[in-house]
Amino acid sequence: MGEKPRRSRRAFTPEFKAEIVEVCRRGDRTVAQVARDFDLTETAVREWVRQADLDAGTRSDGLTSNERDELARLRRENRRLREDVDILKRSTHPPAALPWLPESKTAFFASRRPGEPVPVHGPTGT
Template identity: 55%
Template sequence: MPKPKPPYPPEFRARIVELAKAGRTSSLAEEFHVTDTTVRNWVRQSELDEGTRQDGLTSDEKQELARLRREVKVLREERDILSKAAAWFAQEGVGTPKKRSDS
């Protein structure tokens, strides 16, 4: 499986978006060695971030969503571990007789 290319620097993306919004859409992909789809996606995301488009998530919202998904994953793992530990401790207590105090 080929290694994925590293992400383009934000400055590079911003410059491409700026040029695309200025009207240079046809030659951008060839000149800067990116695909037309990539340029369209960057322009779309820029419009979402600027608030001129309302049909998707902004970059900040995407970052927050990714952070929350990671947090949910960790919390589910912790819950599963605690559940298994509770079951194990409950089973340990079944086999031993309880001490009674004669108070």
Template identity: 70%
Template sequence: MFIMQGMGKKPRRPRRAFTPEFKAKIVEVCQRGDRTFSQVAKDFDLTETAVRDWVKQADVDAGVRTDGLTSVEREELAALRRENRRLREDVDILNLRPLSSRRRPGERVPVHRGGESAAQREREAFL
């Protein structure tokens, strides 16, 4: 049973990066219609999924399809998610700030209310 697990599996290919120009060329070849996605993928040593995704994204960017985010919207969403993550980290850091050494946990903080006397504020603060 364990012998069969390794059979038939291809080794995992390292992640590759492609230029926007190369992707545009692949999309153009696919949109001509003389070759299938599978043929284009084999000819250029790509995965069929990558080719399909590039064509779909090009269609969304061109307004042909409306079932996804445009490239500009994707970039904006990524930037907003980065900012949101950074702000959450900032809030977490602020929440870790130690309590003031002059106050004990649960002790009421005196608040100045305009027009009240100092003695009255002190009485209310310690109630």
């Protein structure tokens, strides 16, 4: 048996998904029949019904749409904050951030503790 050609990913509006869920909930057709009738995958239709149940509060074994949106937003924010921290870490360690400095200045900066003020006239105070 040969494999079916892979179908390109399609996007559906929330209104269309809600209509499909309503057709499934009427009970006169199975999810498989609805999927066939509307040229959809059975998996997608089942997922839309499951998500609608979660959003309506009739299921509690997953995240609601609002929770999914919040989780995605928090993950993006977390990723951005980690990138900011990495940039700040690199900027507080001049030897790694400024490899073109002469060795004597690199050693000077390496001997400083993070947050310690740098003397204006160099390490000897002159």
